[in-house]
Amino acid sequence: MQRYFAKNxxxxxxxxxxxxxxxxxRMKKGDKIEVVFDKLVYVCEIKNLDPxxxxxIDEIEENNELDIDLVVAIGLVKEQKMDLILQKLxxxxxxxxxxxxxxxxxxxxxxxxxxxxxxxxxxxxxxASEQAHRNVIPKIGPMMSLKELTNIDGDIKLVASVxxxxxxxxxxxxxxxxxxxxxxxxxxxxxxxxxEEDFLVANGYESVxxxxxxxxxxxAAIYVASVVSYSCMR
Numbered sequence: 645m646q647r648y649f650a651k652n653x654x655x656x657x658x659x660x661x662x663x664x665x666x667x668x669x670r671m672k673k674g675d676k677i678e679v680v681f682d683k684l685v686y687v688c689e690i691k692n693l694d695p696x697x698x699x700x701i702d703e704i705e706e707n708n709e710l711d712i713d714l715v716v717a718i719g720l721v722k723e724q725k726m727d728l729i730l731q732k733l734x735x736x737x738x739x740x741x742x743x744x745x746x747x748x749x750x751x752x753x754x755x756x757x758x759x760x761x762x763x764x765x766x767x768x769x770x771x772a773s774e775q776a777h778r779n780v781i782p783k784i785g786p787m788m789s790l791k792e793l794t795n796i797d798g799d800i801k802l803v804a805s806v807x808x809x810x811x812x813x814x815x816x817x818x819x820x821x822x823x824x825x826x827x828x829x830x831x832x833x834x835x836x837x838x839x840e841e842d843f844l845v846a847n848g849y850e851s852v853x854x855x856x857x858x859x860x861x862x863x864a865a866i867y868v869a870s871v872v873s874y875s876c877m878r
Contacts, residue, residue, distance in 0.1 A: 653681060718832075745787060801849045
């Protein structure tokens, strides 16, 4: 059943969602959809297409979210890569994505450009959440510096390192049963610099290895979310 996120307590849908129902999915009167608001899932039956209306016929109690809050803080990357990262991290259950201003980021955004990007990124996360049948849409945090990031609390705080070769991430996954919130930092295309990694370690983060291979930023992000998601199902 196709899922949509409502924009308010009255379960109103965005115009783009109504267009999707009518023109893309080509639904008819009597077809059913799922509408989510405030983590609750409502089964609804379409009553009319023009003007569009539906009626709630059931409420589903389900929780498709990870057992922990996984936050991925990632250096700003090129648009196509960021789109992929946002989509896949959403599908894998990440709770929040924080774009970071880092030394080797090719992409530089001012506040005005970031606001426009953020609106687009939020729509990508919304659509991916609907596709994955999530109960919530991941939050896109404000663009931060590493100093600002260190003010955020977490039970486990990690930085993906290309220097570290022995301290593998799976060691920390075994501790997740006592963890409420995990934050992991991933560098941009050029990687995290030594000074940035040292700064994070000095401020409560631990350097971890993702394995012997050097991964692209988008692969590293998807890999981290995948192993955490898998560990939450065990």
